[in-house]
Amino acid sequence: MSSRSQSHLAAGWLAATVAACSGEPAAHGGEYRLPWPEVPLPAAEDPHDNPRTEPKRLLGRILFYDPLLSADRATACVTCHSEIWGLGDQLPRSIGVGGRGVIGPGRSGAHRSRRNSPALWNLGLRSALFWDGRASTLEEQVLFPLRDPDELAREPDDVIADLRASSPYRALFEAAFPQAEPAVSRTTFTQALGTFVRAYVSDRAPYDGYLRGDALALDAQDRRGIALFAQLECDSCHVPPRFDSDRYANRAVPDPEQLDDVGRFALSGAEHERGAFRVPTLRNARDSGPYFHNGAVADYRAAIAHEVEQQVALGAREPLSEEELTDLTQFLRRALTDTSREQHPLDEVPSGLMVPLDSERFLRGDREL
Numbered sequence: 001m002s003s004r005s006q007s008h009l010a011a012g013w014l015a016a017t018v019a020a021c022s023g024e025p026a027a028h029g030g031e032y033r034l035p036w037p038e039v040p041l042p043a044a045e046d047p048h049d050n051p052r053t054e055p056k057r058l059l060g061r062i063l064f065y066d067p068l069l070s071a072d073r074a075t076a077c078v079t080c081h082s083e084i085w086g087l088g089d090q091l092p093r094s095i096g097v098g099g100r101g102v103i104g105p106g107r108s109g110a111h112r113s114r115r116n117s118p119a120l121w122n123l124g125l126r127s128a129l130f131w132d133g134r135a136s137t138l139e140e141q142v143l144f145p146l147r148d149p150d151e152l153a154r155e156p157d158d159v160i161a162d163l164r165a166s167s168p169y170r171a172l173f174e175a176a177f178p179q180a181e182p183a184v185s186r187t188t189f190t191q192a193l194g195t196f197v198r199a200y201v202s203d204r205a206p207y208d209g210y211l212r213g214d215a216l217a218l219d220a221q222d223r224r225g226i227a228l229f230a231q232l233e234c235d236s237c238h239v240p241p242r243f244d245s246d247r248y249a250n251r252a253v254p255d256p257e258q259l260d261d262v263g264r265f266a267l268s269g270a271e272h273e274r275g276a277f278r279v280p281t282l283r284n285a286r287d288s289g290p291y292f293h294n295g296a297v298a299d300y301r302a303a304i305a306h307e308v309e310q311q312v313a314l315g316a317r318e319p320l321s322e323e324e325l326t327d328l329t330q331f332l333r334r335a336l337t338d339t340s341r342e343q344h345p346l347d348e349v350p351s352g353l354m355v356p357l358d359s360e361r362f363l364r365g366d367r368e369l
Protein backbone atom coordinates (compact mmCIF):
# COMPACT_ATOMS: atom_id res chain seq x y z
CA MET A 1 0.00 0.00 0.00
CA SER A 2 1.38 3.42 -0.90
CA SER A 3 2.08 5.99 1.80
CA ARG A 4 -0.55 8.19 0.20
CA SER A 5 -3.21 5.59 0.64
CA GLN A 6 -2.00 4.81 4.19
CA SER A 7 -2.32 8.41 5.30
CA HIS A 8 -5.56 8.53 3.42
CA LEU A 9 -6.78 5.51 5.31
CA ALA A 10 -5.70 7.07 8.60
CA ALA A 11 -7.62 10.23 7.76
CA GLY A 12 -10.62 8.05 6.98
CA TRP A 13 -10.46 6.29 10.34
CA LEU A 14 -10.08 9.62 12.09
CA ALA A 15 -13.13 10.96 10.31
CA ALA A 16 -15.06 7.86 11.37
CA THR A 17 -13.97 8.29 14.98
CA VAL A 18 -14.93 11.96 15.04
CA ALA A 19 -18.26 11.10 13.48
CA ALA A 20 -18.86 8.33 16.02
CA CYS A 21 -18.08 10.63 18.98
CA SER A 22 -19.99 13.71 17.95
CA GLY A 23 -22.76 12.18 15.88
CA GLU A 24 -21.73 14.67 13.19
CA PRO A 25 -19.63 14.23 10.06
CA ALA A 26 -15.94 15.06 10.33
CA ALA A 27 -15.41 18.78 10.76
CA HIS A 28 -12.24 20.83 10.80
CA GLY A 29 -12.23 24.01 12.82
CA GLY A 30 -16.00 23.76 13.16
CA GLU A 31 -16.49 23.96 9.41
CA TYR A 32 -17.21 21.05 7.09
CA ARG A 33 -14.45 20.16 4.62
CA LEU A 34 -14.29 17.37 2.07
CA PRO A 35 -11.74 14.65 2.88
CA TRP A 36 -10.00 15.34 -0.47
CA PRO A 37 -8.95 18.50 -2.34
CA GLU A 38 -11.92 20.79 -2.96
CA VAL A 39 -11.39 21.15 -6.70
CA PRO A 40 -14.28 21.98 -9.04
CA LEU A 41 -14.78 20.04 -12.26
CA PRO A 42 -12.61 21.59 -14.99
CA ALA A 43 -14.16 22.48 -18.35
CA ALA A 44 -13.26 20.05 -21.14
CA GLU A 45 -10.87 21.46 -23.70
CA ASP A 46 -11.85 21.14 -27.33
CA PRO A 47 -9.32 19.52 -29.67
CA HIS A 48 -7.31 22.29 -31.37
CA ASP A 49 -8.67 21.29 -34.79
CA ASN A 50 -12.28 21.03 -33.62
CA PRO A 51 -13.33 24.06 -31.56
CA ARG A 52 -16.98 23.84 -30.54
CA THR A 53 -19.61 25.92 -32.31
CA GLU A 54 -23.36 25.72 -31.93
CA PRO A 55 -24.02 24.76 -35.59
CA LYS A 56 -21.59 21.84 -35.21
CA ARG A 57 -23.20 20.66 -31.99
CA LEU A 58 -26.68 20.85 -33.50
CA LEU A 59 -25.57 18.92 -36.59
CA GLY A 60 -24.01 16.30 -34.30
CA ARG A 61 -27.27 16.08 -32.39
CA ILE A 62 -29.21 15.44 -35.60
CA LEU A 63 -26.76 12.74 -36.71
CA PHE A 64 -27.04 11.13 -33.27
CA TYR A 65 -30.77 10.57 -33.82
CA ASP A 66 -30.71 9.70 -37.53
CA PRO A 67 -31.04 5.98 -38.43
CA LEU A 68 -29.51 6.83 -41.81
CA LEU A 69 -26.28 5.85 -40.06
CA SER A 70 -27.39 2.21 -39.74
CA ALA A 71 -27.54 -0.76 -42.11
CA ASP A 72 -31.23 -1.41 -41.31
CA ARG A 73 -32.16 2.32 -41.48
CA ALA A 74 -33.87 1.87 -38.11
CA THR A 75 -31.05 2.07 -35.55
CA ALA A 76 -29.24 5.21 -34.39
CA CYS A 77 -26.79 6.26 -31.70
CA VAL A 78 -29.79 7.08 -29.50
CA THR A 79 -30.93 3.45 -29.65
CA CYS A 80 -28.21 2.63 -27.13
CA HIS A 81 -27.56 6.06 -25.58
CA SER A 82 -30.96 7.49 -24.69
CA GLU A 83 -31.61 10.36 -22.33
CA ILE A 84 -34.74 8.56 -21.24
CA TRP A 85 -32.44 5.88 -19.86
CA GLY A 86 -29.61 7.98 -18.42
CA LEU A 87 -27.75 7.97 -21.78
CA GLY A 88 -27.62 4.20 -21.73
CA ASP A 89 -30.47 1.82 -22.58
CA GLN A 90 -31.08 -0.15 -19.33
CA LEU A 91 -30.08 -3.37 -21.07
CA PRO A 92 -27.18 -5.46 -19.78
CA ARG A 93 -25.90 -5.51 -23.37
CA SER A 94 -27.33 -3.39 -26.18
CA ILE A 95 -29.29 -4.54 -29.21
CA GLY A 96 -28.09 -3.04 -32.49
CA VAL A 97 -29.28 -3.40 -36.10
CA GLY A 98 -32.24 -5.66 -36.75
CA GLY A 99 -33.57 -5.23 -33.21
CA ARG A 100 -37.28 -5.27 -32.39
CA GLY A 101 -39.10 -3.02 -29.96
CA VAL A 102 -38.63 0.48 -28.60
CA ILE A 103 -35.43 1.74 -26.98
CA GLY A 104 -34.86 0.25 -23.57
CA PRO A 105 -36.02 -2.82 -21.62
CA GLY A 106 -37.86 -5.33 -23.76
CA ARG A 107 -35.93 -4.61 -26.95
CA SER A 108 -34.78 -7.88 -28.50
CA GLY A 109 -32.72 -9.04 -31.43
CA ALA A 110 -29.82 -11.15 -32.61
CA HIS A 111 -27.19 -8.38 -32.67
CA ARG A 112 -26.12 -7.85 -29.08
CA SER A 113 -23.18 -5.62 -28.25
CA ARG A 114 -20.26 -7.22 -26.48
CA ARG A 115 -20.52 -4.87 -23.49
CA ASN A 116 -22.86 -2.61 -21.56
CA SER A 117 -23.48 0.74 -23.20
CA PRO A 118 -21.93 3.46 -21.05
CA ALA A 119 -23.55 6.80 -20.28
CA LEU A 120 -21.78 9.65 -22.08
CA TRP A 121 -21.11 12.17 -19.29
CA ASN A 122 -18.00 14.35 -19.18
CA LEU A 123 -16.23 12.34 -21.88
CA GLY A 124 -14.37 15.45 -23.07
CA LEU A 125 -12.24 15.13 -19.94
CA ARG A 126 -11.15 11.58 -20.71
CA SER A 127 -8.10 10.43 -22.60
CA ALA A 128 -9.23 6.80 -22.84
CA LEU A 129 -12.60 5.85 -24.28
CA PHE A 130 -14.54 2.57 -24.24
CA TRP A 131 -14.41 0.06 -21.40
CA ASP A 132 -10.96 -1.03 -22.59
CA GLY A 133 -9.62 2.40 -23.61
CA ARG A 134 -9.22 1.48 -27.28
CA ALA A 135 -9.98 5.02 -28.55
CA SER A 136 -8.44 8.20 -27.24
CA THR A 137 -10.61 10.96 -28.74
CA LEU A 138 -14.33 11.30 -29.35
CA GLU A 139 -13.66 12.06 -33.01
CA GLU A 140 -11.80 8.76 -33.34
CA GLN A 141 -14.40 6.87 -31.32
CA VAL A 142 -17.35 7.75 -33.57
CA LEU A 143 -16.42 5.36 -36.37
CA PHE A 144 -16.34 2.30 -34.08
CA PRO A 145 -20.13 2.00 -33.56
CA LEU A 146 -20.67 2.66 -37.28
CA ARG A 147 -18.55 -0.28 -38.36
CA ASP A 148 -19.48 -2.64 -35.54
CA PRO A 149 -21.68 -5.41 -37.06
CA ASP A 150 -23.68 -5.58 -33.81
CA GLU A 151 -24.26 -1.82 -33.59
CA LEU A 152 -24.88 0.30 -36.74
CA ALA A 153 -23.09 -2.03 -39.19
CA ARG A 154 -22.22 0.45 -41.95
CA GLU A 155 -19.08 1.45 -43.80
CA PRO A 156 -18.26 5.09 -43.00
CA ASP A 157 -17.75 5.93 -46.69
CA ASP A 158 -21.26 4.71 -47.54
CA VAL A 159 -22.73 6.92 -44.82
CA ILE A 160 -20.75 9.91 -46.11
CA ALA A 161 -22.04 9.23 -49.63
CA ASP A 162 -25.66 9.18 -48.36
CA LEU A 163 -25.14 12.43 -46.45
CA ARG A 164 -23.60 14.11 -49.51
CA ALA A 165 -26.58 13.05 -51.61
CA SER A 166 -28.98 14.76 -49.19
CA SER A 167 -29.47 18.48 -49.79
CA PRO A 168 -30.68 19.28 -46.25
CA TYR A 169 -27.57 17.57 -44.86
CA ARG A 170 -25.27 19.35 -47.33
CA ALA A 171 -26.70 22.68 -46.14
CA LEU A 172 -26.25 21.73 -42.47
CA PHE A 173 -22.64 20.64 -43.03
CA GLU A 174 -21.85 23.80 -45.01
CA ALA A 175 -23.26 25.96 -42.21
CA ALA A 176 -21.34 24.04 -39.53
CA PHE A 177 -18.05 23.83 -41.49
CA PRO A 178 -17.88 26.92 -43.73
CA GLN A 179 -14.12 26.46 -44.30
CA ALA A 180 -14.12 22.74 -45.06
CA GLU A 181 -13.72 21.44 -48.60
CA PRO A 182 -15.63 19.24 -49.12
CA ALA A 183 -18.06 20.16 -46.35
CA VAL A 184 -19.34 16.59 -45.95
CA SER A 185 -16.45 14.26 -45.16
CA ARG A 186 -15.42 11.66 -42.62
CA THR A 187 -13.55 14.40 -40.80
CA THR A 188 -16.47 16.82 -40.50
CA PHE A 189 -18.86 13.95 -39.69
CA THR A 190 -16.73 12.80 -36.77
CA GLN A 191 -16.11 16.39 -35.65
CA ALA A 192 -19.84 17.17 -35.49
CA LEU A 193 -20.67 14.03 -33.50
CA GLY A 194 -17.62 14.56 -31.26
CA THR A 195 -18.75 18.12 -30.51
CA PHE A 196 -22.25 16.92 -29.66
CA VAL A 197 -21.12 14.17 -27.29
CA ARG A 198 -18.59 16.50 -25.61
CA ALA A 199 -21.46 18.78 -24.59
CA TYR A 200 -22.94 16.14 -22.26
CA VAL A 201 -21.55 17.63 -19.08
CA SER A 202 -22.54 16.80 -15.52
CA ASP A 203 -21.28 19.70 -13.40
CA ARG A 204 -24.33 21.09 -11.59
CA ALA A 205 -24.94 18.29 -9.11
CA PRO A 206 -25.33 19.12 -5.38
CA TYR A 207 -21.64 18.16 -5.02
CA ASP A 208 -20.75 20.98 -7.45
CA GLY A 209 -23.10 23.35 -5.65
CA TYR A 210 -21.13 22.74 -2.47
CA LEU A 211 -17.86 23.50 -4.31
CA ARG A 212 -19.37 26.72 -5.61
CA GLY A 213 -19.95 27.86 -2.04
CA ASP A 214 -23.37 26.51 -1.11
CA ALA A 215 -22.47 24.95 2.25
CA LEU A 216 -25.90 23.32 2.56
CA ALA A 217 -25.81 21.57 -0.83
CA LEU A 218 -24.44 18.45 0.88
CA ASP A 219 -26.72 17.22 3.67
CA ALA A 220 -25.68 15.19 6.72
CA GLN A 221 -26.30 11.90 4.93
CA ASP A 222 -24.20 12.98 1.93
CA ARG A 223 -21.40 13.90 4.32
CA ARG A 224 -21.53 10.52 6.03
CA GLY A 225 -21.47 8.89 2.58
CA ILE A 226 -18.48 11.00 1.58
CA ALA A 227 -16.58 9.93 4.71
CA LEU A 228 -17.25 6.28 3.86
CA PHE A 229 -16.24 6.82 0.22
CA ALA A 230 -12.87 8.12 1.47
CA GLN A 231 -12.41 5.44 4.15
CA LEU A 232 -13.04 2.72 1.57
CA GLU A 233 -10.58 4.44 -0.80
CA CYS A 234 -13.14 4.54 -3.57
CA ASP A 235 -11.65 7.93 -4.44
CA SER A 236 -8.34 6.34 -5.44
CA CYS A 237 -10.01 5.16 -8.68
CA HIS A 238 -13.24 7.14 -8.86
CA VAL A 239 -11.24 10.33 -8.35
CA PRO A 240 -13.16 13.51 -7.44
CA PRO A 241 -14.28 15.79 -8.97
CA ARG A 242 -14.82 13.56 -12.05
CA PHE A 243 -15.37 10.40 -10.01
CA ASP A 244 -13.65 8.40 -12.73
CA SER A 245 -10.07 7.95 -13.93
CA ASP A 246 -8.31 6.59 -16.97
CA ARG A 247 -7.05 3.65 -14.87
CA TYR A 248 -7.97 0.01 -15.40
CA ALA A 249 -8.85 -2.50 -12.73
CA ASN A 250 -10.29 -5.99 -12.44
CA ARG A 251 -13.20 -5.73 -10.00
CA ALA A 252 -14.17 -9.43 -10.01
CA VAL A 253 -17.54 -8.58 -11.50
CA PRO A 254 -19.95 -11.55 -11.79
CA ASP A 255 -19.96 -13.11 -15.28
CA PRO A 256 -23.38 -14.83 -15.51
CA GLU A 257 -23.21 -15.20 -19.29
CA GLN A 258 -19.65 -16.56 -19.16
CA LEU A 259 -18.35 -13.99 -21.62
CA ASP A 260 -14.80 -14.29 -20.27
CA ASP A 261 -14.09 -10.76 -21.48
CA VAL A 262 -10.36 -10.13 -20.98
CA GLY A 263 -10.86 -6.34 -21.20
CA ARG A 264 -7.75 -4.20 -21.31
CA PHE A 265 -5.52 -7.28 -21.62
CA ALA A 266 -6.53 -7.67 -25.30
CA LEU A 267 -4.84 -4.34 -26.04
CA SER A 268 -1.97 -4.22 -23.60
CA GLY A 269 -1.06 -7.92 -23.36
CA ALA A 270 -0.12 -7.19 -19.73
CA GLU A 271 -1.11 -10.11 -17.52
CA HIS A 272 -2.09 -7.83 -14.61
CA GLU A 273 -4.69 -6.23 -16.89
CA ARG A 274 -6.53 -9.45 -17.69
CA GLY A 275 -10.20 -8.77 -16.92
CA ALA A 276 -9.42 -5.12 -16.15
CA PHE A 277 -11.74 -2.36 -17.35
CA ARG A 278 -11.53 1.40 -17.33
CA VAL A 279 -12.86 3.11 -14.20
CA PRO A 280 -16.35 4.46 -15.06
CA THR A 281 -17.63 7.75 -13.71
CA LEU A 282 -20.05 7.72 -10.78
CA ARG A 283 -21.55 11.03 -11.91
CA ASN A 284 -25.12 10.45 -13.03
CA ALA A 285 -24.51 6.70 -12.67
CA ARG A 286 -27.75 6.46 -10.67
CA ASP A 287 -29.71 6.57 -13.93
CA SER A 288 -27.58 4.39 -16.20
CA GLY A 289 -27.93 0.85 -14.93
CA PRO A 290 -27.45 -2.04 -15.30
CA TYR A 291 -23.90 -1.76 -14.02
CA PHE A 292 -20.37 -2.85 -14.88
CA HIS A 293 -18.85 -3.66 -18.28
CA ASN A 294 -21.24 -6.57 -18.82
CA GLY A 295 -24.30 -5.07 -17.14
CA ALA A 296 -24.29 -7.99 -14.72
CA VAL A 297 -25.74 -6.06 -11.76
CA ALA A 298 -29.13 -4.39 -12.24
CA ASP A 299 -29.48 -2.42 -9.04
CA TYR A 300 -27.33 0.58 -8.10
CA ARG A 301 -27.17 -0.26 -4.40
CA ALA A 302 -26.13 -3.83 -5.25
CA ALA A 303 -23.39 -2.53 -7.58
CA ILE A 304 -22.10 -0.27 -4.81
CA ALA A 305 -22.27 -3.18 -2.33
CA HIS A 306 -20.14 -5.26 -4.72
CA GLU A 307 -17.52 -2.50 -4.86
CA VAL A 308 -17.59 -2.12 -1.07
CA GLU A 309 -16.95 -5.87 -0.70
CA GLN A 310 -13.91 -5.57 -2.96
CA GLN A 311 -12.49 -2.80 -0.80
CA VAL A 312 -13.28 -4.58 2.45
CA ALA A 313 -11.50 -7.69 1.12
CA LEU A 314 -8.43 -5.51 0.50
CA GLY A 315 -8.54 -4.42 4.13
CA ALA A 316 -9.56 -0.81 3.52
CA ARG A 317 -12.16 -0.98 6.26
CA GLU A 318 -14.44 -3.30 8.16
CA PRO A 319 -17.72 -4.23 6.42
CA LEU A 320 -20.44 -1.57 6.27
CA SER A 321 -23.68 -1.81 8.22
CA GLU A 322 -26.88 -1.61 6.17
CA GLU A 323 -27.27 1.95 7.41
CA GLU A 324 -23.79 2.90 6.25
CA LEU A 325 -24.42 1.32 2.85
CA THR A 326 -27.57 3.46 2.64
CA ASP A 327 -25.56 6.60 3.43
CA LEU A 328 -22.94 5.78 0.79
CA THR A 329 -25.61 4.93 -1.79
CA GLN A 330 -27.59 8.09 -1.06
CA PHE A 331 -24.49 10.25 -1.45
CA LEU A 332 -23.74 8.69 -4.85
CA ARG A 333 -27.37 8.78 -5.99
CA ARG A 334 -28.26 12.27 -4.88
CA ALA A 335 -25.15 14.41 -4.65
CA LEU A 336 -23.57 13.29 -7.94
CA THR A 337 -26.61 13.60 -10.20
CA ASP A 338 -27.07 16.54 -12.59
CA THR A 339 -29.70 16.10 -15.26
CA SER A 340 -29.91 19.79 -16.20
CA ARG A 341 -28.21 19.20 -19.57
CA GLU A 342 -30.74 16.66 -20.76
CA GLN A 343 -32.90 17.77 -23.62
CA HIS A 344 -36.02 16.74 -25.38
CA PRO A 345 -35.37 13.99 -27.95
CA LEU A 346 -35.59 14.96 -31.61
CA ASP A 347 -38.77 13.94 -33.37
CA GLU A 348 -37.64 14.34 -36.95
CA VAL A 349 -34.41 14.03 -38.91
CA PRO A 350 -33.43 15.23 -42.41
CA SER A 351 -33.35 11.71 -43.89
CA GLY A 352 -37.09 11.43 -43.24
CA LEU A 353 -36.50 8.06 -41.57
CA MET A 354 -38.29 7.30 -38.32
CA VAL A 355 -36.32 8.33 -35.24
CA PRO A 356 -36.02 5.25 -33.00
CA LEU A 357 -38.84 5.39 -30.49
CA ASP A 358 -38.16 5.58 -26.81
CA SER A 359 -40.77 3.99 -24.62
CA GLU A 360 -41.91 7.30 -23.10
CA ARG A 361 -42.90 8.67 -26.47
CA PHE A 362 -44.29 5.28 -27.39
CA LEU A 363 -46.46 5.25 -24.26
CA ARG A 364 -47.56 8.83 -24.91
CA GLY A 365 -48.81 7.47 -28.22
CA ASP A 366 -46.81 9.89 -30.36
CA ARG A 367 -46.43 7.37 -33.12
CA GLU A 368 -47.41 3.93 -34.21
CA LEU A 369 -44.71 1.27 -33.99
Ligand code: HEC
Pocket residue numbers: 064069075076077078079080081094095096097113114115116117118119120123128129130131132138141142145146150151152193197
Ligand atom coordinates in the same frame (compact mmCIF):
# COMPACT_ATOMS: atom_id res chain seq x y z
C1 HEC B 1 -26.06 -1.01 -30.53
C2 HEC B 1 -25.77 -0.08 -29.47
C3 HEC B 1 -24.92 1.12 -29.73
C4 HEC B 1 -25.03 2.06 -30.72
C5 HEC B 1 -25.99 2.05 -31.89
C6 HEC B 1 -24.04 3.07 -30.44
N1 HEC B 1 -23.37 2.76 -29.30
FE1 HEC B 1 -22.00 3.90 -28.39
N2 HEC B 1 -21.52 2.36 -27.18
C7 HEC B 1 -22.21 1.16 -27.12
C8 HEC B 1 -21.48 0.23 -26.31
C9 HEC B 1 -21.90 -1.20 -26.00
C10 HEC B 1 -20.31 0.90 -25.89
C11 HEC B 1 -19.18 0.32 -25.05
C12 HEC B 1 -18.30 -0.51 -25.97
C13 HEC B 1 -16.98 -0.89 -25.35
O1 HEC B 1 -16.54 -0.19 -24.43
O2 HEC B 1 -16.35 -1.86 -25.79
C14 HEC B 1 -20.39 2.25 -26.44
C15 HEC B 1 -19.44 3.24 -26.23
C16 HEC B 1 -19.57 4.54 -26.69
C17 HEC B 1 -18.72 5.64 -26.33
C18 HEC B 1 -17.55 5.58 -25.35
C19 HEC B 1 -18.06 5.88 -23.96
C20 HEC B 1 -17.01 5.78 -22.89
O3 HEC B 1 -17.38 5.90 -21.71
O4 HEC B 1 -15.83 5.57 -23.19
C21 HEC B 1 -19.16 6.74 -27.00
C22 HEC B 1 -18.60 8.15 -26.93
C23 HEC B 1 -20.27 6.31 -27.82
N3 HEC B 1 -20.50 4.97 -27.59
C24 HEC B 1 -20.95 7.13 -28.70
C25 HEC B 1 -21.78 6.61 -29.69
C26 HEC B 1 -22.16 7.34 -30.90
C27 HEC B 1 -21.76 8.76 -31.22
C28 HEC B 1 -22.94 6.49 -31.61
C29 HEC B 1 -23.54 6.74 -32.99
C30 HEC B 1 -22.58 7.01 -34.05
C31 HEC B 1 -23.06 5.25 -30.86
N4 HEC B 1 -22.31 5.37 -29.72
C32 HEC B 1 -23.82 4.17 -31.24
C33 HEC B 1 -23.40 0.90 -27.74
C34 HEC B 1 -23.85 1.58 -28.85
Ligand code: HEC
Pocket residue numbers: 229232233234235236237238248249250251252253276277278279280281282285288290291292293294303304307308309311
Ligand atom coordinates in the same frame (compact mmCIF):
# COMPACT_ATOMS: atom_id res chain seq x y z
C1 HEC C 1 -9.00 -0.11 -8.00
C2 HEC C 1 -9.92 0.85 -8.58
C3 HEC C 1 -11.32 0.96 -7.99
C4 HEC C 1 -11.71 1.19 -6.69
C5 HEC C 1 -10.81 1.36 -5.48
C6 HEC C 1 -13.15 1.27 -6.70
N1 HEC C 1 -13.62 1.09 -7.97
FE1 HEC C 1 -15.59 1.15 -8.54
N2 HEC C 1 -15.06 0.51 -10.38
C7 HEC C 1 -13.76 0.34 -10.83
C8 HEC C 1 -13.79 -0.26 -12.15
C9 HEC C 1 -12.59 -0.62 -13.00
C10 HEC C 1 -15.15 -0.46 -12.45
C11 HEC C 1 -15.69 -1.18 -13.70
C12 HEC C 1 -15.45 -2.66 -13.50
C13 HEC C 1 -16.08 -3.54 -14.54
O1 HEC C 1 -17.08 -3.15 -15.14
O2 HEC C 1 -15.58 -4.66 -14.73
C14 HEC C 1 -15.91 0.08 -11.33
C15 HEC C 1 -17.30 0.15 -11.30
C16 HEC C 1 -18.03 0.74 -10.28
C17 HEC C 1 -19.44 0.96 -10.30
C18 HEC C 1 -20.38 0.64 -11.47
C19 HEC C 1 -20.50 1.88 -12.35
C20 HEC C 1 -21.09 1.63 -13.70
O3 HEC C 1 -21.48 2.62 -14.34
O4 HEC C 1 -21.16 0.49 -14.17
C21 HEC C 1 -19.78 1.54 -9.11
C22 HEC C 1 -21.18 1.97 -8.67
C23 HEC C 1 -18.57 1.68 -8.35
N3 HEC C 1 -17.53 1.19 -9.10
C24 HEC C 1 -18.50 2.21 -7.07
C25 HEC C 1 -17.36 2.12 -6.29
C26 HEC C 1 -17.34 2.40 -4.88
C27 HEC C 1 -18.55 2.85 -4.05
C28 HEC C 1 -16.07 2.15 -4.43
C29 HEC C 1 -15.57 2.14 -3.03
C30 HEC C 1 -16.27 1.19 -2.15
C31 HEC C 1 -15.28 1.76 -5.59
N4 HEC C 1 -16.12 1.73 -6.68
C32 HEC C 1 -13.93 1.49 -5.57
C33 HEC C 1 -12.62 0.64 -10.14
C34 HEC C 1 -12.55 0.88 -8.77
